[in-house]
Amino acid sequence: MKKLSLIFLFLLCYSTSFAHYLWIETNPSGKLNQEQNVKIHYGEYTYGVIEKTDGEAFKSVAKFEVWVIHPDGTSTKLNLDKKEDYYSGSFTPTTNGVYTVQLKNDNIDVVDYSEYDFGIFKTYYQSFAKVKVGKTDAASTITEHGLSIKELPHKNEEKILQVNYKGQPLKEQEVKIYISDLWSKTLTTDAEGEISFKLPWNTTYTVETTKNEEVPGTYNGEDYEFIWHCATYCFPKK
Secondary structure: OHHHHHHHHHHHHHHHHHOOEEEEEEOOEEOOOOOEEEEEEEEEHHHOEEOOOOOHHHHOOOOOEEEEEOOOOOEEEOOOEEOOOOEEEEEOOOOOEEEEEEEEEOOOOOEEEHHHOOEEEEEEEEEEEEEEEOOOOOOOOOOOOOEEEEEEOOOOOEEEEEEEEOOEEOOOOEEEEEOOOOOEEEEEOOOOOEEEEEOOOOOEEEEEEEEEEOOOEEEOOEEEOEEEEEEEEEEEOO
């Protein structure tokens, strides 16, 4: 019985570790000519797990880049500072419109989970956040052609997100919505790759979706069977 309990505990830790993701936190409402702060976390928001930047877990995914896509379509790479449990950066909006903060990270070593019947894979993390400056509203602008999440204009308190893969809407895609305290909800995208949902609580929401790209390859001398894409989107109710 003790051995079975240890095995269960190991599998639980394995499952929790594998479910980790990167996400961006920033105020969705920016102000003209005022600094906009951005934070990058790694862990599992709903479980209250936020990894330390000096820990091995965060170090394994720390080779990411964060860009800001301006309303005119130009992009600026953010300089990031390492903090205790997040990386921080900032930018200053100079025109009204919608800014998209976008993280990319495909610089992650190949992982072999064959013994767990998942296979050998390479991870590609992507995270997104929308910052609206002024009264104008528009969809987020995305330059990533892997798996992405962008916010569409919406009315009332309903949030509308669209999942895209390689530039095209991804239909029948499972999307998970999390808040703190272990609450989650699963939605499926429609024919246009969209989901819509209301925001019943004044809290922070994280959205995650994943997809396997069944294309083998080699990274840093290690062969992999497929690419595991993970995209996230984070926002507070405002």
